[in-house]
Amino acid sequence: MLSRIQNDLFDAGADVSTPAGSVKAEYELRILDSQVVRLEQEIDVMNDSLSPLDSFILPGGSPAAAFLHQCRTIVRRAERLLVQVAETEEINPAVIRYLNRLSDHAFVMSRALNNNGADDVLWIPGANR
Numbered sequence: 001m002l003s004r005i006q007n008d009l010f011d012a013g014a015d016v017s018t019p020a021g022s023v024k025a026e027y028e029l030r031i032l033d034s035q036v037v038r039l040e041q042e043i044d045v046m047n048d049s050l051s052p053l054d055s056f057i058l059p060g061g062s063p064a065a066a067f068l069h070q071c072r073t074i075v076r077r078a079e080r081l082l083v084q085v086a087e088t089e090e091i092n093p094a095v096i097r098y099l100n101r102l103s104d105h106a107f108v109m110s111r112a113l114n115n116n117g118a119d120d121v122l123w124i125p126g127a128n129r
Contacts, residue, residue: 001042001109005102005105008031008035008098011029011030011031011035012031012095012098012099014029015029015030015031015092015095016082016085016091016092016095019089019090020090020092030092030094030095031092031094031095031098032094033094033097035094035098036094036097036098036101039098039101039102039104039105040101042105043101043104043105043108046108046109046111046112047108049112049116050108050111050112050116050117051116051117055122055123055124056122056123057107057110057111057120057121057122057123058121058122058123059110059121060120060121061110061113061114061115061119061120061121062113062114062119064110064113065110065111065113065114065119065120066110068106068107068109068110068113069106069107069110071106072103072106072107072110073103075099075102075103075106076099076103078099079096079099079100079103082095082096082099083096
């Protein structure tokens with residue numbers, strides 16, 4: 001799953017760095033809605049084994065889960081920046097949707113890697129007062 005996502009991110013970089021119409025259409029590399037749908041389907045499959053959330057989750061748990069939380073925040077930042085660029089430049093909207101779903105994917109995968117949520121680090125409001 002992660003290898004495919006890494007490849008998709010390189011595709012997204014090529015998509016964003018190539019202005020629409022600047023090369024022959026047959027050579028343009030664009031993120032497709034099918035890639036967004038695949039992320040959504042994977043999210044649904046992973047979510048099936050997770051208990052519903054009743055608290056915010058802090059980054060942590062297993063090292064892999066902590067890295068996925070970091071990944072999620074970086075992807076969210078990239079999404080916000082790309083939305084800002086899209087105000088003045090033509091951006092493939094599927095790239096923005098892909099990044100949006102990817103951040104959710106990383107969150108759900110972090111929970112799956114934290115023993116299906118059992119080892120999630122939960123926020124306890126006011127715990128350190």
